[in-house]
Amino acid sequence: MIEVLIQRLDPELPLPSYAHPGDAGADLHAAADVELLPGERAVVGTGVAIALPDGYAAFVHPRSGLAARFGVTLVNAPGTVDAGYRGEIKVTLINTDAKDAVRFRRGDRIAQLVVQRVEKAAFYEVERLPGSARGAGGFGSTGR
Numbered sequence: 001m002i003e004v005l006i007q008r009l010d011p012e013l014p015l016p017s018y019a020h021p022g023d024a025g026a027d028l029h030a031a032a033d034v035e036l037l038p039g040e041r042a043v044v045g046t047g048v049a050i051a052l053p054d055g056y057a058a059f060v061h062p063r064s065g066l067a068a069r070f071g072v073t074l075v076n077a078p079g080t081v082d083a084g085y086r087g088e089i090k091v092t093l094i095n096t097d098a099k100d101a102v103r104f105r106r107g108d109r110i111a112q113l114v115v116q117r118v119e120k121a122a123f124y125e126v127e128r129l130p131g132s133a134r135g136a137g138g139f140g141s142t143g144r
């Protein structure tokens, strides 16, 4: 477990929290009411900012229940929160349902934050890459 500094930007909103001890994602709360019409998207604040240690990033993931029940996911799933970012964590919700609008109230859990170690890459330019079993095959090259 690592310690992450967190700042409340909204005193009445709960901090992100893990629903169960073994959970990977801490639920993020909506800082405002929002209604999404079918196909509509919105950027929703969460009322918190964090300072991650170097070598870490946090990823804003959809909540599976909202996806399965309402078709609500994130436009940029997973959103990347850089270690150096000090602004409010925001969630880019989208309602993919074709017929039904969906409403969230301030305080509702709209996404989840997964904190992970990340490596930085040193990119070395070469004329030719080493061969591999996959080669350049991608985008369905193994069939359906």
Ligand SMILES: O=c1ccn([C@H]2C[C@H](O)[C@@H](COP(=O)(O)OP(=O)(O)OP(=O)(O)O)O2)c(=O)[nH]1
Binding pocket: 060, 076, 078, 079, 080, 081, 082, 083, 085, 088, 089, 090, 091, 092
């Ligand atoms: O779902 C998200 C994704 C990003 N961010 C914040 C934290 C992140 O550090 C910053 C920039 O995100 P990203 O690098 O993905 O966006 P960009 O379009 O490349 O913006 P920038 O030019 O500021 O890097 O926005 C969020 O609050 N929520």
Ligand SMILES: [Mg+2]
Binding pocket: none
């Ligand atoms: Mg960026």
